[in-house]
Amino acid sequence: xxxxxxxxxxxxxxxxxxxxxxxxxxxxxxxxxxxxxxxxxxxxxxxxxxxxxxxxxxxxxxxxxxxxxxxxxxxxxxxxxxxxxxxxxxxxxxxxxxxxxxxxxxxxxxxxxxxx
Numbered sequence: 001x002x003x004x005x006x007x008x009x010x011x012x013x014x015x016x017x018x019x020x021x022x023x024x025x026x027x028x029x030x031x032x033x034x035x036x037x038x039x040x041x042x043x044x045x046x047x048x049x050x051x052x053x054x055x056x057x058x059x060x061x062x063x064x065x066x067x068x069x070x071x072x073x074x075x076x077x078x079x080x081x082x083x084x085x086x087x088x089x090x091x092x093x094x095x096x097x098x099x100x101x102x103x104x105x106x107x108x109x110x111x112x113x114x115x116x
Contacts, residue, residue, distance in 0.1 A: 022095030
């Protein structure tokens with residue numbers, strides 16, 4: 001089994017920054033790529049960014065230039081540095097692990113609220 005635990009969410013003013021973390025535990029060898037997704041109330045869950053095991057990153061257009069995804073394989077941890085936050089970024093942010101066994105692993109989510 002794989003467990004993913006997110007942290008770092010909170011309330012921030014527009015223009016502010018937050019850094020999310022996702023720590024993987026358990027059978028981490030099952031994980032290949034990882035990603036961040038988000039879901040705002042009334043909306044479907046959407047891709048924010050993904051990163052391969054070798055560090056190649058992909059971003060959704062809405063966050064390009066503002067968010068940076070990274071991972072530290074030695075610490076089994078993935079990060080999302082979010083700068084220039086906007087109210088539209090308010091959502092629950094989820095960590096996802098893409099399993100080598102073709103399974104998807106999800107964390108429980110962390111709330112990000114951007115408001116003045």
